[in-house]
Each structure stands twice: as structure tokens, then as C-alpha cells.
Amino acid sequence: MESSIFKYILRYSLRQQIVLLFVIIAFYPFLFVTLDLPKIIVNRAIRSDGAAPPFDVPLFGFEIPLDVTQLTYLMILSFAYLALVFITGGFKYYISVYKGRLGERLLRRLRYQLYSRILRFPTPHFKKVSQGEVIPMVTAEVEPLGGFIGIAYADPLFFGGQLLLIVGYILMQDWVLGLAAAGMIPIQGYIIPKLQKRVNALGKQRVQNVRRLSDHLGESISGISEIHAHDTSFYELSRFANRLGAIYDIRYDIYRRKFFIKFLNNFIDKLTPFFFFSIGGYLVIQGDLTVGALVAVLNAYKELASPWKELLSWYQQKEDVRIKYEQVIEQFEPQGMLDEELQIAEPEGPPPIRGDLVLSNIGLADEDGVRTLDAVSLTTSTTAHTAFVGDGGSGKTELGAVLARLVRPTSGTIKFGGSDLSNLPESVTGRRIAYVNASPYLQAASIGDNILYGLKHRSLRPANQDSAEHVTDLEEAVTTGNSPYDYHSDWVDYEEAGVEDLNGLQHRLIEILQIVDMDDEVYRFGLRGVIDPERQPETAELIMSARAALRGRLSDPAVAQLIEPFDIETYNSNASVAENILFGLPIGNAFDLENLADSAYMQVVLDKVNLSADFLDMGTQVAQTMLELFAGLPPGHEFFEQFSFIESDDLPEFQAILGRAARGPEGLTVEDRRRLVSLPFKLIRARHRLDLIDDQMMPRILEARRVFAEGLPEDLREAIAFFDADAYNPAATLQDNILFGKVSYGQAQAEAKVGKLISEVVDELELRETVTAAGLDFQAGNGGARLSQGQRQKLAIARCLIRRPDMLILNEASANLDALSQNTVMENILRDCEGRGVLWILNRVSDAKYFSKTVVLKSGRIVETGSFDELSTADGEFQSLLSAG
Amino acid sequence: MSLQQEVELLRNIPLFAKIDASKLKLLAFTSERLTYSPEDVVFEQGDSGDAAYIIIGGEADVIIDTPGGPLVVATLKQNEIVGEIAILCDVPRTATVRAKSQLTTLRISKDLFFNLIVEFPEIAVEIMRELAHRLEQTTARLREAVAKSQS
Secondary structure, three states, X not given: OOOOHHHHHHHHHHHHHHHXXXXXXXXXXXXXXXXXXXXXXXXXXXXXXXXXXXXXXXXXXXXXXXXXXXXXHHHHHHHHHHHHHHHHHHHHHHHHHHHHHHHHHHHHHHHHHHHHHHOOOOOOHHHHOOHHHHHHHHHHHOHHHHHHHOOOOHHHHHHHHHHHXXXXXXXXXXXXXXXXXXXXXXXXXXXXHHHHHHHHHHHHHHHHHHHHHHHHHHHHHHOHHHHHHHOOHHHHHHHHHHHHHHHHHHHHHHHHHHHHHHHHHHHHHHHHHHHHHHHHHHHHHHOOOOHHHHXXXXXXXXXXXXXXXXXXXHHHHHHHHHHHHHHHHHHOOOOOOOOHHHHHOOOOOOOOOOOEEEEEEEEEEOOOOOEEEEEEEEEXXXXXXXXXXXXXXXXXXXXHHHHOOOXXXXXXXXXXXXXXXXXXOHHHHHHHEEEEOOOOOOOOOEHHXXXXXXXXXXXXXXXXXXXXXXXXXXXXXXXXXXXXXOOOOEEEOXXXXXXOOHHHHHHHHHHHHHHOOOHHHHHHHHHHOOOOOOOOHHHHHHHHHHHXXXXXXXXXXXXXXXXXXXXXOOOOOOOEHHHHHHOEEEOOOOOOHHHHHHOHHHHHHHHHOOOHHHHHHHHHHHHHHHHHHHOOOOOOOHHHHHHOOOOHHHHHHHHHHHHHHHOOHHHOOHHHHHHHHHOHHHOEHHHHOXXXXXXXXXXXXXXXXXXXXXXXXXXXXXXXXXXXXXOOOOOOOHHHHHHOEEEOOOEOOHHHHHHHHHHHHHHHOOOHHHHHHXXXXXXXXXXXXXXXXXXXXXXXXXXXXXXXOOEEEEEOOOOOOOHHHHHHHHHHHHHHOOOOEEEEEOOOHHHHHHOOEEEEEEOOEEEEEEOHHHHHHOOOHHHHHHHHO | OOHHHHHHHHHOOHHHOOOOHHHHXXXXXXXXXXXXXXXXXXXXXXXXXXXXXXXXXXOEEEEEEEOOEEEEEEEEOOOOEEOHHHHHHOOOOXXXXXXXXXXXXXXXXXXXXXXXXXXXXXXXXXXXXXXXXXXXXXXXXXXXXXXXXXX
């Protein structure tokens, strides 16, 4: 990258900088006239000596005669002044916007280039740099560059020109005054850079310290469990305080120096008017200078202050930005970066890798020169399944990374089907070879998207949106040297997956889930998942058919006692009072089931059906019962959480409320009432058996249900998805949509039985694939945090398998699966990859029996090669590894 | 069945006869009443135990796995307690319990069970009596079996 920010700016915005230059030059005449006009107005138009026309208008040395009265003359000049104010303002606006856009474009380009460089960093480099340092470089540190890029050339020119113009103007009026005005400039120009130098050095230190601070932050977040487990909070806090202290010292020093520079400037600024008043005043009294000229000079000097200030701030900014740029750039030029050509090259349909995989004399040493691989030579077919075994220090994991070109060997070559691995573009290595290691990383996306991630190499089909805005966005990206590919377009390479279309892809996805033994888990995710029936009408329809099928089974009394279906006409004893009134699911917070009593509309409904007093009464009874049952338990007892309507901390408060309630309802405050009324909403008749929801109460709650739905105001319609026997409920999970009811309390193993029932119905209607497909939408969370380590590993393997690679490299990739699953998954994968190459670095030596060939490594060297049978009978390294388990 | 009725029902179980009403109410409120269809399994031999069960209605078979196949060793009737061994000694379930007819049980979680024993020595004594009774039965059977094999 360019060594200085000025070179960088010129390289990418020369044309724009020139345009800016011309605009600025065009601006000067107007600026000059704006300066001169007040003098003409004062000297020629505002006169009481009855001057007669013609009046002259001087313009750049010419006198233009005007045959008008004095008043008209004054007006013409005044309006001309107004017009000039407009024009100069317009110029300034245009120039500022132009500069802003220029800066933002270049900043965008720079950030893009930095990111693209990160993607080309040699992988071992990431061991040395920390996230905490790299992230602020691309985000925060380059930010001020954007502001500076626009003004890098324009400002010194613009303000410098202005300054010269104004000084020249003053000199034209009177050279003594001119010298007084300009005399200080060289002095300032000499002192200030001297002072600034020290500030720059401090700025450099500040940047480094802030990086260390963010590095520390990142480290604490990643290692938070260690901090808690070892009680090192105080150590960390004090380490952090130490860093803050260092930054404080630097910043304080910077401020002192910065403001001293400012103070000096201000002083010199104010010194000049002193000369004007004294010398200028003297000249006027002597009659050597007109008052008009002095006014103009004073005016001009006032104008002088602003460009001078801008120039200074430009200078300070320049120094700041220069340092930042240099400090960022040096971090983004590590040794051994991937050639850009290899990153972007796109050969016509990457050729499949055929022939042999030949390793000759591969050696690998780390920075300290310790050899982890030593003269590894090996030839194996790219269609064979080869296992690599060895102990922890054998170098087998390193070999895996070398084979995937994640680490470059320090010596030797690897040839895949005749071509040198180190010269292959990523479009070949990243498509024909697949690699997965022991701790794969998942994107914060759905399970499905995570698997498809392996198929997204290039934008293949345009997005469906060609709005003008969208097109401009893409053009803008190209202008700034950003990726020309449309992120919103379809990136999935169906051909690579070996399928025709979306349908085929989904089929294949589920097939692959079966291979990695994850289909059941995803099916369960699917049951717990929510779909949008408008976007997936077929799925919703199929789920509705499952609901009907389940409903059909309710005629069986054994089934009927497990499920109490929702029915608009009947009270559901297994649902809470809140659910019974809503008879639907809340969307958003307006009708949050936990706080339903607080809803203003709910209060209106209760009043309408005259239930308010009853709910208060029920609430009082519930509170009494709870006090009676739980008062004797120690606080924090698990029963509070499991069974009580009232938390242990709130018990004394309810005791007080009940005390007030005993004196009659008038004794209760509004808050008391709110708390009491909220209790009955949580009652589940079948579970709590408090006899409060009796045969009289149920019809009244049903009445409340009716009133609630009928009077629901327009603006709350979107806040609830009502239960409707004939419609898919968008707020409910697939399982709840099939169930359309509540699982009965008090039936042994009801949950399990209902789960089995749903599973039966799903299989009967052949919906398993539909539900599993819905499960693909399950969000994996940040880095896959919502999935278990085993699930993450399975998905990472699935991501490789869907690409049908010529060579699949698994670097202890099944180590996190349980033993049983490991066997299944290994057999499935090897079957799926029949006829294609598999290199598997094994974590269990006994698994070598699944492979036609096994390579045994020890201390970075190949010590044995052969089939499982040969190796296990021979007395050697493999034998001892095998017997060690 | 309402909570009050359940309390009455619990009071008729000898194990709980001497507990005061408010504790019985807590017991009724916090323990689950479960209904089983015939042939439903209450718990399986070898499972880890997290609760004891009191038979409120119906009958249940106690079955143990033997080399010769499953063997019904006892039939539990109303008011009997089952499953307490696993939670007292932290061992896997020593037998399978299966509903013989329509069966209703009161499921008392491990924590609640220990709570009750600590708070009410009467219950502890009652359970000891029950366990001693069973031990006596088992010993008698063993004696029978030994006698049979010797003859």
C-alpha cells in the first residue's frame, strides 16, 4: 500500500482533487468582490455630499459607469452584495459536500482494502495479532482519515489562497497595515510546527495505548470464565486501571500542549488589531488613509482569522492523520500474505483435481525454528481414503493444515493432480478441497445458511430487485474499488452441490443432515421453530393437515386424556386464565402473558364483563393461600420458583397488602390492587386446583374472551395471533400448531406420549422433511453458541459435504462427537465420499480400520504406512498407539 | 379434584396421618398427581430415581428383571409408597413399577421427600416401619428359596 496518506489520496482521487482545485479557483473572484464591495458602498454610495450621477462601479480595475440616482446606486450595490453572499455561500456548500463525498469514498476504499488484506493474511499471522487490535484499526482509527482526505489538498489551497488574497488586499489598501497584518504569520508558521512535533509523538503513543486497551477488553471477554473461575477480577481491574492511567497521562499532556498552541495563536491574532487601531487610526487622523479603507482592512482582517484558523487545524489534522495512516498500514503488511491474484482469480469452471496427491519433502518450522514436520514425503491417490494417526506431538494436525494450504510449509512441495498447491487460486483450493478442523467456527446465521456457506463463492444469479437505488449502490461500490458482486443476489452454487434447483438443494441438505447424524436434532428444532405462513404457505398448509390428523385421533380416549384442544366455546383447564382470555398468542409486548393485568385494554375488558371485583377477590384468595403455604419456607427455597405465584422477597409485602385488604377494599392502594389482580391471571385450573375457577367463573371468563376479541382496538390487532381451529397461528411453534391445545396435567409421561403422537402423525403424512426444513431456519447464534460443540462440528462437516469436494480433509473433525455418533458419522461420510479423496487426521487410532491406507507419524516424520491389517499385526509405532487406546 | 379434597385424601394415608393440615396442603400443592393407564410404566429398573410415589388409587405391579425374564414380585395397593429406596440411597431403581389397572399416584420429589422426613419424624418412623416390613418379607422369601434349593 502507499507509504503516505498523500500518495494514497493522489493515487485514488487525482481527478477529483483537480476538479476541486478548479472549483476553488473559480471561487476566488467572487470572494475578492465580496471583500471589496463594502468599501465601495461606504466610500461611494453612502455619502451626504449630494454627488450626482453617473456613479461608477469598479470591477477588477475597470470602471463601469451607471446612470442612476444615488439611492438606486446604493440599492444596486447592496443587492449585488446580497447576491454575492449567496454565490459565495453556494460555492462553500458545493465545495464542502464535494470534499465530504470524496473523503467518504476514499475511506470506504481504504477500509475495503484493509479488510481484503485481512482475508489474505497468512493464517499463522492471526496467532500474533489480536482481534482487539485489528478491529479498532479498521473501524475507529481510520475514521478521521475520511474527514481529512477531502481537505488534504483542497484546504491548504483554499484557505491558503484566501489568506494570500486577503493579505494582498490589505497590502493594496496600505502596505504598512498589510505588513502589520501579515507580519505575524511567519512567526506563527515557525513556532507552531515545533510545538506540534511533541504533540505528534504523544499522539502516536496514544494510538498504541488505545489499541492495547481494546486488546485487553477483547481478552477479558473471551476469557471471562477464567476470570471468574480464578477470582482475578481485581487483578484485571487493576491492569485495566493501569492502562487507563497511561492513556490519561498522555491525553492530559496532549491537551496542555494543544491548548497552549491555541493560546499562542489567539494572542498573536489579537495583537494585530492592536496595530490596526494604533497605526491605522494614526494614518486616518493624518489623512493618509480613508475611514472606509480602515473599515475594509478591519473587515478583511476579521476574514483573515477564519482561514488562518482553518489552516492551522488542517495542519494539526494532517499530522494526526499521517501518524494514524502510517501506524495502520504497517500492521497490514505482514510477511507471506496471499497473492491478491490467487484470491480473486476465477478460472473457467475450476477443474476437478485428478491424479495423485504428492508430498515431497515437506518441512514446517515455527517462528522459533522448531520443526513440527520434517521431510514428509508421501504419494496417495486423490480418490483414496487415507488416515493419518500419531500422538499429540506427531505433527499430524499441522500436516492437515498444510494440506489445506492454511499453513505454508517452510520447505517442500505439495502437488494435487500435477499442479502445485501453492500456486492454485483460492477458487480451486476452496472449492475442490474441503477442510474442517476440530473447533470449527459457525456464522451467526441459521443452520441452513451455515451449511450453504460452503457454496457461496461468487454471485451467480442477480437479485430480484433492480430499483434505481439498488443500481446506484452497486455503481458506487465499483467507483470506490469495492466488490462488484451484489451481496443480495443468489450466491448458492447449485451445480457444485450437484442439484438442479432449490427443491433439490433442500433434499440434499436433509440427506447431508442424515449423513452427519443430525437430522433428528434439526427435526426437533423445526418443531420448536416458528414460520411465517405468508412466506411459506405450503408448509403452513401441511402443518394444518397434521393438526387435522391429530384431531382425528382424539376420538381415542387414551389420546383424548392427554390433550385438551383449544375450543373457542370452552374453557381450557390446562391453560392459564390469561391464555383463556386472550385465546391467542401475544406478538410483541402489548399483551405479554406475564404482565397482562397491566394492559389498559385488559382492564377495560374486565370492567365490561364485571370481573374486576372478582379478580381482586380471587387475587386476595390466591395471596392468602400462598402466604399460608409458603410463609414457613426459608427464602430462596426452590418451591418459590417452581410453585409459588409470589416470590419469597415479596411475601412480606403481600402480607401487608392482605392486612390492608382485611379492612375493606377502600384500604387498598392502586398499586395493591394491581398486584392482587395480576395473580389470578396466572392460575391454571387443572394444575393449581385452588377451586377459584369454578363452574360459575368459567362462563364469565369465556365472556371476557368474547368481549376481548370483539372490542380489540385497531392498533392492537397486530399484537395478538388468535387461536383459530382452521388457520395456522403465525406466533406459535410448528409443534403447538399441530397440537392446537394444551398437554393435560396429571397424565403420566404426557409430554413424551404427545411427542410420540406428533411424530407418528408427522411420519404418517410424510412431513418429516418439511419439519426438518423448518428446523434449518434455527439460528445458530453468535459463533454457533446456541448449538452444542458436537452439533457445531457436525454442521461444519455438512458444510464440506454439500460441496462434493474432490478432496475432503478432516482434521480431528469428529473429536467432539460422542463415541457412538463418531462411528456412524465416519462410516456415513466415507460412504458418501466413495470414489473421492478423503484425508482424515484421526483422533482415535482404532478408526483406521475404516480406511484403505493409514499413515503413521511420529515427531514430524512418517514412520509407517500401510493398511490397518498390516500395521496392526506388525510390531511398530501403530501397534503401540493402538494398544495405548 | 380440588386442593382441599386432596388434602383430605392425603390425611387418610397412614404415612401422613399425623402431619398438620397446612403442611399437607403444601404437599398436595407441590406434588404432582399423575394418572396412568394400565400397562403404563411409573419407572423403569435401572433408571436414576428422582421421586417417590404414593398410590392414591388403583394397583401397580413391582417387576424385577431376572435371567428368566421379568418377574412380578409384588402388587402395590392404595396408600402404599414406592420408589423411596432409590432416592434414599441414591441407587438406580431396583425394580420396574407398572400400572396394573387405571392408576393414580402422588409424585413426591426427592427434595420434598427429604424435607418431610426431616421436619416430621413421624413420617421417618412410618417409612422405617415400611422398610423393615419389606426387609422381613424379603428375608422370609430368601429363606424359602434357600430351603427349596437345598431340598
